[in-house]
Amino acid sequence: MDPHYQHLYDILAHSQGYIFPNEIELQWGILIVVYPFITGLVAGAFILASLERVFKVRILQPTYQIALLTALSFLLVATMPLISHLSQPQRAYEIMITPHSSSAMAIFGFVYLWYLMVVLLLEIWFDYRHSMVVWANEKKGIMKWVYRILTLGVSDISPRTVRWDRKMGYIITVVGIPSAFILHGYVGFIFGSIKANPWWSTPLMPIIFLFSAMVSGIALVMIVYMVITYFRKKVIDLDVLDSIGKYLFFVLILDFTLEGLDQIHRIYVAEESFEIIKLLVSGKLYLTLFIAQGLVGTIIPLITLVFLQFYKHKIRVRKTMYFIVSILVLIGVYSMRWNVVIGGQLFSKSFSGFTSFKVGLIGLDGTLMAAFWLILPIGILAFLLWLLPPWRMVKEEEEI
Template sequence: MEHLYDILNQVDGYIYPNEIALQWGILIVLYPYITGLVAGAFILASLERVFKVKVLRPTYHLALLTALAFLLVAGLPLISHLGHPLRAYEILMTPHFSSAMAIFGFVYLWYLMAVLLLEIWFDYRRDLVIWSQQSTGIKRRIYKILTLGVTDISPKALEWDEKLGYIITVIGVPSAFLLHGYVGFIFGSIKANPWWSTVMMPVIFLLSAMVSGIALVMFMYMVISRIRKVKIDMACLDEIGKFLFLVLILDFTLESLDQVHRIYEAEESFEILHLLVTGKLTYTLLIFQGLMGTVIPLLILGFFRISLPEEKVRKPLYFLASSLVLFGVFFMRWNVVIGGQLFSKSFLGFTSFKLGMVGLEGFWMALFWMILPFMILSLLLWLLPPWKKQLG
């Protein structure tokens, strides 16, 4: 009983006993963040392929590989949070329509197997065949396996690659929207929690996913160009900046409208949410997400729409804007996941959350899951370098 009195020090007002400790920590913050990056990166890639925005060509393959690298990691924070990796398959073995997470397993599988892997395969098949003939040793063997034995690179076969890849991308666009809209649904459908329960949640999640994914590809493109010591295609960067600006406006307005709606309705939960926003979430919501993650990037990107300064000014500002957006969207997830658990269902009290450094739910663990996709991406870029693809 004594330890209960110690814990009660971190509580304000009246809360129920099972609300003292947060069930979902930083790993659950990472999960919608990483999934969002996947969906956003894929949508940027589809702009080039389906909507024929040719100027985005230099980032097309990078966007696809980024989406794959992050998708492979997206589920891992969840599994490490649950702590029983050997049981992870069970959710897929006996799914039930009443389980939102089980259905997510299938949305995820569909997107990974039927969309992303196939699209990349169709896209790279000819290069895989050529590379499997040119390279030696282990790389040659890997390329051979990746061709799946389809080594026909006659014009007719290549035409089929193009056609089938295109169909997959067209299917992929709604799939990517569905994937991340569904993450929003998982939060938005929790009617017991007034901070989460809004029909806007899937839309807001989707738009912030697009924002973060586009910013990530922009960021990666600049970093990789720097490492490879090649010139950045400024027309491409400006075009990404234009889309980022557009989606950021949509995201910002929808999120603001959602809040305006909440404030004007002022339901019974409003008082506690007001205290939450002006108290525990001041830094993460108003400063990190609002000011740094949204307003400053909007001002930078909006300024470029009015007058385009010279290249050496634009480059660092694009870099700054994309980093700030990535930072801000992380805190958007944080405010949803952590914020939604800080207040009591009684609407009369708060608990608090302190992120530990070590441990399975700590900062270092989260950092590991955040670094892993970048390592996978470097491996993918080494194996399937977009810049070595034959122009066709």
């Protein structure tokens, strides 16, 4: 026996029932769990930012730039788990040069580029342009040049020009909302369009992905806001937390309803695959679906958020509770990604058995790699906050 294949023999020994012989090894591991999780954080954070801009939710103003920069730092990393899980990563560029128009994965490259280049970068650029020009004039040495390059050499900050920054920024945000919806709906479609897999193949998949994305993005911005305020030794604005919490509550309710609807539909129509899926959710997915995603990630946060609407006393307690709720929600959404990606591969397409999955620690498809791609955006965010501090931005007169 070739020791190279030892892990496959181990899995074979743990498989149950009948699975097709090629199905022993899971094709998509933890990196593909991380990928929709990260993309979801991007879409969610952006949508929260757009609330402030487009729907004029003034109270969220302190989180506007934070949300944008958070979205950018995670978006920059979003494709990395995908690329690093490829068996031939050096050929990844082929997706851009010969995209197959019928493949959900191929078009994702362009959806991603559109979102990065046209939506996020432009919006941030227009938002910061005035400030960057001022900083370029204030700073000395290398930083002066960095800001000058970032402004693309446009140093005009006359009121007329700056007004255009705002105008363009607004237009881009309006375009950005459907873009964010498409970006993450699309990730859902990558799974939802696989008709061979009954656990994935549902038209609700893009919508479920979208709402869970908003849940996770909003929770992340709440955490980032609290952490940043803590490090800057400033006072956390409870009104901000309350209103983010309110949005989190509404979106979480919607998300819960949609996912519930999906499951109820599955149970009621009880198609060919129903028996194997019943075994899947009551067995291998019990912990991550019912406990992590359902109880910890949805029910407990919902109850807590309702409670926080009425409980208006101790400020410290409320802050801590918001923090914990956000963490729980993130755990819940991560579990949801896990349940979709891993859960969909655990049962055989023969509907007669299960393979098993154990995440490795090291290696290109291991936990450490996944953790790296999750931690890297936080580093990028710290850098961006240093480069483009929202709290040093040039104040402008109120919009029309």
